[in-house]
Amino acid sequence: MSTVSYFADDVVQARDWYASLLGVDAYFERSTPDGVLAYAEFRIGDHQAELGIVHRAFEVTPSDGPCGAVLYWAVDDLDATLARLEELGARVHDEPRVRGEGFVTASVVDPFGNVLGVMTNPHYLSVVDRIPG
Template sequence: MSTVTYYADDVAEARAWYAEFLGVDAYFSRNAPDGTLGYAEFRIGDYQAELGLVQRQFEVTPSEGPGGSILFWAVDDLEATLDRLFSLGAKVHDEPRVRGEGFVTASVVDPFGNILGVMTNTHYLAVAQQNRDKRLG
């Protein structure tokens, strides 16, 4: 995964919400033709993947509600992450589900109507550790 894009009617509000959740501010932004914030981008995770927030008016395939593919973010503590998301106004999309040993997924709908997946996954952690070891050694 290189970039995931989420849409919001108010990108400035979404940028503030994600900055609060992630604990970092967006590193890049661009205004829309009307002068409002049209795009904001964060770098997140072990591989500094991009999370882009785009004004909903630019969405190519708009939908009436949450839907589509779900991108899962690997987190260290699923329960704590869900608690934090709920405290920031996210709503349950799918309760935590054990998918196999060391592999649990859940998803929420952010205040802007996007599905945000979170997971603990020992397989992902092993690959991330191998890549860290390669960089160090």
């Protein structure tokens, strides 16, 4: 995974929500010619993956409900992460589910209608531990 895009009607509100969740500010932004923020991008995680917040006007297949593939972000503490997400206004989409030893997934719907997956993943941790530096 290099980039994931989430959509929002109000990119400023979504950018600020994700900045609060992630503890980092967006490093790149792009506005429409009339000054409406159309895109904000964060670099996050061990590999500086890109999380883009795109104005819903540019969504190719709009939906009235949560939809799309669920991309799971590896987290150190699933329960604390879920609590933080709910504190910020996300609602549970899928309760934590054990998928195998050490593999636990859950998902929420952010305040903008996007499904955000989180998980504990020992395989991911073992890969990160093998990266030099």
